[in-house]
Amino acid sequence: MARTQGSRAEITGPLLRDEARRLFARQGYAAVSMRQIAAAVGVQAGALYAYTPDKQALLHDLLESHMRDLLSAWVDTPDADPLARLERFVRFHIGFSLDHPDAVFLSYMELRNLSPENHARIAELRGRYEASLDAIIRAGVATGAMQVEDAKVATLALIAMLTGVTNWYREGGRLDRDRITDIYWGLARGAVGAH
Structure with missing residues (x-):
């Protein structure tokens, strides 16, 4: 039996991705088995292979879809003032990250577990x-x-x-998202030596 009776592909596929993302983020990619993912989804382990060839392909798919979503969501305005562009980037990045904390965690912490080919794609x-x-x-420096002394280092930092x-922020804490984003915008301005 490939699927638990009553399960449907259009539900199982997304649920598989959601549960794998959650388990990888909580326990680490190496510690999670396909059986654990199957149990969380409510299917037999063999049924997962109808949706992904293996655990490595699943991790790659999760990281790739996160990056594609991020790239699709971010729209720069190259003709705008560089500081306004930077502020938009800061506010966008924090908002997107807080909306997708497990995906962000995987993108940074589990990149090391990708095969060389998959790593190169991500x-x-x-x-x-x-x-x-x-x-x-670079536009701001120009x-x-x-x-900044080095634009690439400043970018990565x-x-x-x-x-x-995403490592420490919790909804309902002392500061709300807007206040946190304002603080980070001030930090980013200082980091690039903005006037």
């Missing part, structure tokens, strides 16, 4: 996203609105700082 997508922020910083919010 690195290319990450590079495209990083290039967008790099372009903003106009004199920002002062800012992304790491912004993404780090």
Whole structure:
């Protein structure tokens, strides 16, 4: 029997991805078996292979879909003022990250578990996203609105700082999302030497 009686492919496929993402984020990719994922989904382990060839392909799919969603959601405005562009990036990145904390965690912590070919694919997508922020910083330096010693290092440092919010922020805490985002915007301005 491939699926639990009453299960449907259009439900099982997305549920498989959601449960795998949750389990990988909570326990780590290496510690999670396909059997655990199947149990969480409510199907037999063999049924998972109708949706993914193996656990490696599943991890790659989760990371790739996250990066594609991120790239699709982010829209830069190259003709705008560099500081306005940077503020939009900061606010976007924090909001997207807080809306997808498990996917963000996997993108940073489980990248090491990808095969070399899969790693190269995800690195290319990450590079495209990083290039967008790099372009903003370079434009800011060119106009004199920002002062950084190395745009690439500043790009990577800012992304790491912004993404780090998912490690500690909890809804209902002392500061709401808007206040946290305002604080991070101030930190980002300082990090690029903005006036």
